[in-house]
Amino acid sequence: MVKKWWNEKVAYQIYPKSFYDTNGDGIGDLRGVIEKLDYLKDLGVDIIWLSPCYRSPLADQGYDISDYYDIDPRFGTMADMDELIAEAKKRDMYILMDLVVNHCSDEHEWFKKACEDPDGKYGNFFYLRDKKEGELPTNWRSYFGGPVWEDLPGTNKQYLHVFHKKQPDLNWENPEVREEVYKNINWWLDKGLGGFRIDAIINIKKALPMHDYEPDREDGLCSIRKMLKEAKGIGDFLGEMRDRTFKKYDAFSVGEVFDEKDEEIPDFIGDNGYFSSMFDFEETIWGASDKGWYDCKQITPDAYKKCCFTTQRKIGDIGFVSNIIENHDEPRGVSRYIPEGDCCDASKKMLGGLNFMLRGLPFIYQGQELGMENVKFESIDQVDDISSLDEYKVALEAGCTPEEALKAVSRFSRDNARTPMQWTDGENAGFTTGKPWLKVNANYTKINAESQMNDPESVRSFYKKLIALRKDPEYKETVVYGELEPVWEDVHNLMAYYRKGDKTLLVVGNYQKEPQTIELAGECKKVLINNYDNVAMDGNKIELQGYQFLVIEM
Incomplete structure (x- = not known):
């Protein structure tokens, strides 16, 4: 594997709407990100990915872009963005933006022109089909529920949207669409952007000609994934995009890639891959159900371990995977991957450590370094996220009680990760002086950045230690x-692996509250990281306490 400038970095995702509000309107902004750069630098962060802050009606929280060349006034101005890029650069940090090019907003100029003249140039920027009474062009179900077809206003046609109806899919088969996308990417890279996180990219290639599939629910529709499994040739688009944009700038790109085939991994993230990296979603899709969230299984420690090792084996040394325990589309990792009732500082540190020491690029999501948890919803009226509202409806239609439906939504809702960042124990968790756009998690008085900054035993201080180890010249090559190399794979509720380079490190987590004993295969030279004050060692035997996590130099 060819070494790249970003291999040794640590990345951090910011959801601008919920990060830090400087003007009191209840919505986080770019000036808030600028103000908190030193907080991130202190943590050890090098790369910052911003979720979309382009101009948008926010039907899907900014993933519906109405102008790719402008910042939404809610978040600030282009001058703020230029300042953010410049201030980050001063600190040797890189800014990534979200590249959302499977679809745009129905308020984008292209779509407005398509409505005016569906048979003209801009009609071909989208997937349009003639409307037939009582019949849809295909029976595909959108990711947010309901059919993927919607009437094109003022015409006798319908347009395709695999996400929200305000997110019409762009027709990548049209070279003019691709040219517009590349022009925009290069415009941003010329501004000094470090690169992009690439949203929902697998969806850009449709299986053509379009046709129906076997329905999988009583609505007569089928999952969009059935079409994606049949779609061939996405590599032609992605290779062209790489060559025309990222490669020319040596920019960092990380893909949101689902449903890739094992044999395609070198194409995606090999030495001449379409992207620098792609996210590991093995853990996030574990236990998923076609029926909906209400039918999803709760992941166990052993299943979590298996997911992590499956990805590590699959990737090997082909390239670098990006490791996450949460993001803006997922619930909080500590609430998802730690058994119910066991969330505490020790278990949060263990989960962070097990994820962080994996081979690949670690991504921290805002608040993860504090151990932020899922929010408690008392009513569906407190939920903002469109996919959560759809899943609530799906659960009710499947016969769940409102309480059961709310419980399922609460476990998986994207709002869990979107509640405001908890900066202090003051009003609104120090996020805003106004009324926050989404309610603050009630536990902000206990979990907040201010109380953890100078506490050497805090979750945040533990993340700092993990980052420092990754950057330590003595251990960097190995980490x-x-x-x-996984070890003791069959031991219940124990996750352990070696990292072997010019040194040998043993990473081990006791994934339960009961103690557990391990016997080392060699001599312990040094304990580099420990989430407890001590190690109960007798010869080569170690009695691990509940959720104890260790990195041992062998």
Whole structure:
């Protein structure tokens, strides 16, 4: 594997709407990100990915872009963005933006022109089909529920949207669409952007000609994934995009890639891959159900371990995967991957450590470094996220009681990760002086950045130690590039692996509240990281306390 400038970095995702509000309107803004750069630098962050802050009606929280060349006034101005890029650069940090090019907003100029003249140039920027009474062009179900077809206003046609109806899909088969996308990417890279996180990119290639599939629910529709499994040739688009944009700038790109085939991994993230990296979603899709969230299984420690190792084996040394335990589309990792009732500082540190020491690029989502948890919803009226509202409806239609439906939504809702960042124990968690756009998690008085900054035992301080180890010249070669070799795989509720490079490190987490004993295969040279004050060692035997996490130099 060819080494790249970003291999040794640590990345951090910001959801601008919920990060820090400087003007009191209840919505986070770019000036808030600028103000908190030193907080991130202190943590050890090098790369910052911003969720969309382009001009948008926010039907899907900014993933519906109405102008790719402008910042939404809610978040600030283009001058603020230029300042953010410049201030980050001063601190040797890189800014990534979200590249959302499977679809745009129905308020984008292109779509407005398509409505005016569906048979003209801009009609071909989208997937349009003639409307037939009582019949849809295909029976595909959108990711947010309901059919993927919607009437094109003022015409006798319908347009395709695999997400929200305000997110019409762009027709990537049209070279003019691709040219517009590349022009925009290069415009941003010329501004000094470090690169992009690439949203929902697998969806850009449709299986043509379009046709129906076997329905999988009583609504007579089928999951959009059935079409994607049949779609061939996405590599032609992605290779062209790489060559025309990222490659020319040596920019960092990380893909949101689902449903990739094992044999395609070198194409995606090999030495000449379409992207620099792609996210590991093995854990996030575990236990998913076609029926909906209400039918999803709760992941166990053993299943979590298996997911992590499956990805590590699959990727090997082909390239760098990006490791996450949460993001803006997922619930909080500590509430998802730690057994119910066991959330505490020790278990949060263990989960963070097990994820962070994997081979690949670690991504921290805002608040993860504080151990932020899922929010408690008392009523569906407190939920903002469109996919959560749809899943609530799906659960009710399947016969769940409102209480059961709310419980399912609460477990998986994207709002869990979107509640305001908890800066202080003051009003609105120090996020805003106004009324926050989404309610603050009630536990902000206990979990907040201010109380953790100078506490050497805090979750945040533990993340700092993990980052410092990754960057330590003595251990960097092993932690960043070393092989990963699982150990004691069959031991229940124990996750352990070696990182082997010029040194040998044993990473081990006791994934339960009961103690557990392990016997080392060699001599312990040094304990580098420990989420407890002590290690109960007798010869080569270690009695691990509940949720104890260790990194041992062997």
